[in-house]
Amino acid sequence: MDYAKQFIVTPGSKVDLTKIDAGYKDSHESHEAAMPEIEAYRDKLRDLQFRLYAETKQSLLICLQALDAAGKDGTVNHVLSAMNPQGCRVYGFKQPSAEELAHDFLWRIHKATPAKGEVAIFNRSQYEDVLVVRVHDLVPKSVWSKRYDLINDFERLLVDNGTRVVKFFLHISEDEQLRRFKQRIDDPARNWKISDADYKERSYWADYQKAYQEALSTCSTKHAPWYVIPANHKWFRNLAVSQIIVKTLEAMDPKIPAPTVDLDAIKKQYHAAEVAEEDGKV
């Protein structure tokens, strides 16, 4: 199945998240059954990222957005662990610092965009400023409502400079979130992460869905598409995200550069003894 086609938010369309099944897993029976396919995409990711890094002409920016416990960290881990840490970076955007708040909302984002040859993953992103900020009235509507256009323009700047931008919304159901919170409580390695605030945020579920729907509808553009990924099944989420990133990189078609020097001349000059030996002359 072509998940890029299936899960893209068609530019200009209106997203209705209630119509999208968070538990979707295509025709895959189970995690085990999907494993070979998942691994095949990891291998492809590794190869394509190496070529992007070697080429040093284009870059890839992956934005991840989701509610708590929807799997942002797990997705980062899955995607990045397939790649060479040298050419990849993850940026987690948390509550802005005083210095960051003293600038426009894209200032801290811009600093973190990938250089040519790099892959950057944003764990939360510029979209927080039309999501949590909107839901909790952190700035007036007159401010946040202008940000959709500002974000589209900003992403256009990146794309025009050779950065491919793909954005994933990891879509889980309300029940699944509660189940995952419960798992965290029961796991001593993770229960320190739990706060009462996690549960309080759940009372804003409908507001968040509405804010997401507007962000997804308004900011899925031809140059920087949004994908809504069914994420109740972690393995299916990893499969779908990996496949879409692989297709994106394949379309970018990064090429290993040609050598900049005359390899034969170098061999003769510096490896003369060995070359002679191989030729059977010694």
Next chain:
Amino acid sequence: MDYAKQFIVTPGSKVDLTKIDAGYKDSHESHEAAMPEIEAYRDKLRDLQFRLYAETKQSLLICLQALDAAGKDGTVNHVLSAMNPQGCRVYGFKQPSAEELAHDFLWRIHKATPAKGEVAIFNRSQYEDVLVVRVHDLVPKSVWSKRYDLINDFERLLVDNGTRVVKFFLHISEDEQLRRFKQRIDDPARNWKISDADYKERSYWADYQKAYQEALSTCSTKHAPWYVIPANHKWFRNLAVSQIIVKTLEAMDPKIPAPTVDLDAIKKQYHAAEVAEEDGKV
């Protein structure tokens, strides 16, 4: 074998690199034979780094230095791929930019030091300014010769703030370097990396060894030790580096924090239905 003890540059001692066998591999027969041990250290690394990240009180800075083709990239890949990309970063320090050169030599380094909970790996580091800079006379001796003390003081600042600093010199032989260059020429995926400059640098081999010896001797301190890692065998290099990092993290003894909230109260309030079900009351 305790490689930290075996390979440390004892503070105050003089290093003689000609006396250190770059081809050393302890009593291990082969890569295959050492594999289980290497994998065991990777698992430990993963666990310890997770605890460091959760604790958010201390950080770890790993500096890698070596001549070309000695395996800096491979070491970064081995160590970081064992960890969660979220709490780890790699910084490659290349030729300084105009902005960086307009500041003191530690300015760009300081910006990249790890925050509490993080692991940072420097691929090249502050030491470039007493290595390549010294060998190629990029600044006068009156300038670079003062930098050893400045580096020691700087590292003391980091250590006093809760950062553990470990520094690895990956030690390969001149022959092994030539062999690896040759491999690169013969590998179409990597021959674009080859430049004539790589070979020209080899004529400075003795100067580099001398510069390294002084840096290792002068800047291996109790608070920030240097280790000389025999690196002709890539797998042995990975084994030794991983073991030393594991021991370092074990000594730091990071602890998963206690929950900040009353887990039972949260369970009752938000998971009442499920809890009742588990108790057999429903």
